Amino acid sequence: MDALIRYLAGGLSAGALYGLMALGLVLIYRASEVVNFGHGDMAMISTFVAYTLLQARWPLPIALLGAVLFGALLGALVEGGLLRPARHRRASPLTLVVITLGLALVLNGLAGFLWGHEIRTFPTLVSGPPLALGPARITREQTFNLSVGIGLGLVLYGFLRFTWSGLALRAVIQNPEAARLVGIPMDRIFLLAWAMGVALGAIAGILAAPLIYLEPNAMLALLIKGFAAAVLGGMTSLPGAVIGGWLLGVLENLVAGYIATELKTPFAFALIVAVLAVRPAGLLGRPMARRV
Amino acid sequence: MRKGLGTLGREIARHPISRWGAGGGLLIALALFLPDYYLYILALAGIWAIAAIGLNVLTGIAGQISIGHAGFMAIGAYAVALLSLRLGAPFWLALPAAGLLNGLIGLAMGLPALRLSGPYLAIATLGFGVAVVEILRRWEPVTGGFMGLKVPPPALGPWVLKSDAAGYGLVMISLALLTALALRLVRSAFGRAWIALRDSEAAAQAFGISLPRYRTLAFAISAFYAGVAGGLLAYRVGRVDPDALTLSHSIFLVTALIVGGLASVPGSILGAFLLTMIFYALGGLGGAIGLRTEVGDFRNILYGVLLILTAMFLPGGLWRLSWALPRRPRLLPATTPPGEGSPAVPGAFSLPSTLSFHPLRGGGRLEIAELSKRFGGVQALWRVSFTVEPGEIVGLIGPNGAGKTTALNLISRFYDPDAGRIRFEGHDLLRYRPHEIIRLGIARTFQNVEIFPGLTVLENLMVGQHLRVRTGLVAAAIGWPAARAEERRLRERAEEVLEWIGLMALAHRPAGSLSFGQRKRLELGRALIAEPRLLLLDEPAAGLHPLEREALKTLLRRIREELGCFILLIEHDMDLVMGLCDRVVVLNFGRVIAQGTPKEIAEDPAVREAYLGEHPAGDFNARAAVNAERGRG
Numbered sequence: 001m002d003a004l005i006r007y008l009a010g011g012l013s014a015g016a017l018y019g020l021m022a023l024g025l026v027l028i029y030r031a032s033e034v035v036n037f038g039h040g041d042m043a044m045i046s047t048f049v050a051y052t053l054l055q056a057r058w059p060l061p062i063a064l065l066g067a068v069l070f071g072a073l074l075g076a077l078v079e080g081g082l083l084r085p086a087r088h089r090r091a092s093p094l095t096l097v098v099i100t101l102g103l104a105l106v107l108n109g110l111a112g113f114l115w116g117h118e119i120r121t122f123p124t125l126v127s128g129p130p131l132a133l134g135p136a137r138i139t140r141e142q143t144f145n146l147s148v149g150i151g152l153g154l155v156l157y158g159f160l161r162f163t164w165s166g167l168a169l170r171a172v173i174q175n176p177e178a179a180r181l182v183g184i185p186m187d188r189i190f191l192l193a194w195a196m197g198v199a200l201g202a203i204a205g206i207l208a209a210p211l212i213y214l215e216p217n218a219m220l221a222l223l224i225k226g227f228a229a230a231v232l233g234g235m236t237s238l239p240g241a242v243i244g245g246w247l248l249g250v251l252e253n254l255v256a257g258y259i260a261t262e263l264k265t266p267f268a269f270a271l272i273v274a275v276l277a278v279r280p281a282g283l284l285g286r287p288m289a290r291r292v
Numbered sequence: 293m294r295k296g297l298g299t300l301g302r303e304i305a306r307h308p309i310s311r312w313g314a315g316g317g318l319l320i321a322l323a324l325f326l327p328d329y330y331l332y333i334l335a336l337a338g339i340w341a342i343a344a345i346g347l348n349v350l351t352g353i354a355g356q357i358s359i360g361h362a363g364f365m366a367i368g369a370y371a372v373a374l375l376s377l378r379l380g381a382p383f384w385l386a387l388p389a390a391g392l393l394n395g396l397i398g399l400a401m402g403l404p405a406l407r408l409s410g411p412y413l414a415i416a417t418l419g420f421g422v423a424v425v426e427i428l429r430r431w432e433p434v435t436g437g438f439m440g441l442k443v444p445p446p447a448l449g450p451w452v453l454k455s456d457a458a459g460y461g462l463v464m465i466s467l468a469l470l471t472a473l474a475l476r477l478v479r480s481a482f483g484r485a486w487i488a489l490r491d492s493e494a495a496a497q498a499f500g501i502s503l504p505r506y507r508t509l510a511f512a513i514s515a516f517y518a519g520v521a522g523g524l525l526a527y528r529v530g531r532v533d534p535d536a537l538t539l540s541h542s543i544f545l546v547t548a549l550i551v552g553g554l555a556s557v558p559g560s561i562l563g564a565f566l567l568t569m570i571f572y573a574l575g576g577l578g579g580a581i582g583l584r585t586e587v588g589d590f591r592n593i594l595y596g597v598l599l600i601l602t603a604m605f606l607p608g609g610l611w612r613l614s615w616a617l618p619r620r621p622r623l624l625p626a627t628t629p630p631g632e633g634s635p636a637v638p639g640a641f642s643l644p645s646t647l648s649f650h651p652l653r654g655g656g657r658l659e660i661a662e663l664s665k666r667f668g669g670v671q672a673l674w675r676v677s678f679t680v681e682p683g684e685i686v687g688l689i690g691p692n693g694a695g696k697t698t699a700l701n702l703i704s705r706f707y708d709p710d711a712g713r714i715r716f717e718g719h720d721l722l723r724y725r726p727h728e729i730i731r732l733g734i735a736r737t738f739q740n741v742e743i744f745p746g747l748t749v750l751e752n753l754m755v756g757q758h759l760r761v762r763t764g765l766v767a768a769a770i771g772w773p774a775a776r777a778e779e780r781r782l783r784e785r786a787e788e789v790l791e792w793i794g795l796m797a798l799a800h801r802p803a804g805s806l807s808f809g810q811r812k813r814l815e816l817g818r819a820l821i822a823e824p825r826l827l828l829l830d831e832p833a834a835g836l837h838p839l840e841r842e843a844l845k846t847l848l849r850r851i852r853e854e855l856g857c858f859i860l861l862i863e864h865d866m867d868l869v870m871g872l873c874d875r876v877v878v879l880n881f882g883r884v885i886a887q888g889t890p891k892e893i894a895e896d897p898a899v900r901e902a903y904l905g906e907h908p909a910g911d912f913n914a915r916a917a918v919n920a921e922r923g924r925g
Binding site: 094098099106107221228230269280 | 351355357359401403404405407408410411412414415416418419420422423426427429430539540543546547550585586588589590591592593594595596597598599600603604607
């Protein structure tokens with residue numbers, strides 16, 4: 001019984017990170033119609049920035065904030081500096097995806113150059129005795145990750161719901177043509193979506209880093225699980241991404257706990273294919289109307 | 293005489309046999325003169341070229357990207373290793389078996405991911421590649437875990453192909469074989485279907501191409517190529533381990549494809565050879581100056597930069613730089629400029645004889661009953677009912693946003709209605725999928741002219757005959773005589789229709805280079821060559837000159853009379869509608885507000901209201917003229 005609670009708690013806290021990753025991916029995909037295959041490497045390099053700032057003895061909150069801002073800037077730079085010019089050259093969706101792949105390669109190589117390939121430990125952000133939940137114990141880190149996930153989800157909801165930029169972003173997501181016609185500055189909204197999306201990825205990376213080790217390929221598993229969570233939620237739905245993350249986290253923890261730990265990544269892949277086969281619109285996504 | 297010899301020489305040089313001969317000679321010469329190490333590298337380059345050709349079928353031709361093809365290569369490599377270790381299978385059995393196994397996995401995985409449009413295949417394959425590595429690492433009893441497996445060298449009877457030259461020979465023969473198959477396939481009905489789907493999913497399906505079937509097939513073929521490449525790699529390297537083929541190798545393949553030239557078989561080979569050379573040149577350089585680990589990172593940065601730069605600035609890849617070479621043999625030299633001045637409606641007086649007449653069947657009618665469709669907050673159609681009787685030309689009119697095109701798209705089955713029935717000649721259309729509609733005898737054109745820009749003009753018309761294609765995949769790939777005969781028949785019919793629509797001089801130009809009027813003609817020709825009994829036309833007169841509109845009117849009448857084909861058309865040009873249609877259906881805000889003969893419609897108060905809004909005193913015909921004027925702009 002307490003094993004089950006432990007799996008659930010661990011699943012929910014890991015799932016919160018998958019959800020953050022998925023939120024960034026879906027936000028970028030919905031706004032700019034680009035699937036960002038560089039998302040994992042962008043999160044990785046932002047986490048390395050946090051690591052370096054901490055090494056330079058910056059205070060923890062400022063180092064983390066700096067790294068997240070770096071992520072936002074990186075996202076904006078990729079959109080404004082690469083994808084926007086490509087779009088203006090009438091690049092196909094395939095070309096845009098290929099550009100994000102190229103970016104993944106460049107960032108990966110850059111991280112290898114700057115930080116090397118040896119495995120580094122990332123300091124834990126919170127410490128303290130574990131909390132007791134019935135017979136089971138839950139680490140502070142797990143509660144922290146889960147609350148950050150929920151908190152950021154709420155902040156994003158508030159932003160989309162109550163600010164002008166949020167409204168404009170939702171308009172672009174729902175109907176790009178109409179949004180353009182009523183004078184919403186599309187370029188700026190794309191920039192915003194990319195900055196926010198990559199910043200969310202950076203946060204997921206920083207939270208995940210203490211649990212895994214940090215090296216240039218460290219975030220690959222996180223990326224795939226982010227994608228699995230996004231597909232589970234429907235690839236088009238922001239709440240779906242968060243819920244998909246939790247569900248994936250819990251399911252994979254159950255699989256790992258009761259079947260085999262090694263199967264976590266294959267399980268994420270199997271889940272993607274299963275969702276596409278059975279319910280392609282995911283849990284909360286709406287079936288996309290084809291434009292003819 | 294000298295001139296004759298020159299022509300003969302040129303013809304010999306152009307003949308495929310001489311080209312293959314020259315290529316083969318070059319490869320043999322290389323084998324004789326190059327040191328073993330270079331032969332080893334060339335063999336590896338050839339292996340990557342095979343995988344790249346396969347991926348090109350999927351990404352370049354069918355327009356879907358995979359970021360996990362190294363996973364298929366890994367499965368191929370392990371399959372070959374296990375087949376030779378456990379069963380002692382010879383290479384000529386193990387390699388195709390590895391390919392076929394991958395093809396099956398591709399079918400199983402591609403079907404769910406490729407049924408959908410968008411990024412799903414890329415996401416699924418990314419997960420696939422990583423999952424394969426994990427499974428290979430952990431499934432120790434079979435795969436040998438991290439240590440991997442040793443692979444015995446391939447043997448042909450008593451000869452063991454162990455030397456670098458023999459390995460090189462095996463790879464190059466496989467490469468030549470698989471290149472030839474891919475080239476044939478890309479130019480067959482399968483290649484046309486893939487490109488059609490890539491360029492316009494809607495139009496491709498409307499002409500009978502099943503999206504899930506063809507996309508999944510392309511994926512399975514690319515997996516087959518990757519499997520054979522992986523198997524060859526296992527033989528060449530002599531062992532397999534889980535980290536030999538990972539995500540970075542999948543991205544390496546995509547890079548080779550994009551840098552070499554998307555959608556071009558020689559481009560894929562060029563890209564694979566070039567990148568493999570760069571890989572080993574950098575490796576050698578790094579080893580020489582003592583920077584072993586940094587080389588890997590530098591490679592990644594270089595490949596990434598190459599990938600981004602080609603994608604942005606040279607979408608056709610390096611192969612495009614060979615523009616000077618003739619890309620396809622042209623049957624007719626297009627010396628005359630592409631007939632900009634010729635009318636957008638065929639001017640010939642009789643329809644091409646190749647199109648056959650359907651007697652107007654008594655029972656055949658299109659019947660739409662109580663059809664409703666909602667998009668979010670917009671009720672696009674509300675309980676719409678009308679019919680098209682055999683032999684009729686029916687006009688569907690209404691202000692912008694009235695739901696006309698939605699009605700057509702429901703008939704084409706691109707959308708599912710929320711309620712209502714659509715029947716054609718006794719068939720319940722709602723039980724059919726978009727690509728099955730044409731089989732019932734319904735062809736269409738599109739409001740924004742959906743031709744296939746990546747195919748030639750002639751090939752567009754061959755896609756229009758997709759229903760007549762009987763050739764199977766294998767017959768198409770090996771160029772079976774029956775397959776060639778079928779191609780010839782399709783081409784001849786297409787040429788006859790081309791002649792008639794006045795685009796013969798442009799037969800071998802990419803359709804994307806046509807002017808607007810020419811595109812409209814091509815689209816109409818493509819619908820007619822399918823020999824439909826019901827033709828759905830979405831604004832056929834939009835953008836046409838008044839004289840062309842007159843010609844169009846005559847043409848549509850002839851189509852009805854000479855082909856026995858009845859027509860449902862959406863049109864804003866009231867002159868055309870009033871002069872041509874037997875009956876008119878008027879939609880406004882998704883509802884039928886009137887239907888009847890043109891005369892009845894012109895006098896209907898509700899129609900006047902809808903068209904004239906607040907000016908009930910205005911003259912309907914005057915307003916119609918204004919509308920017609922707008923339609924032209």
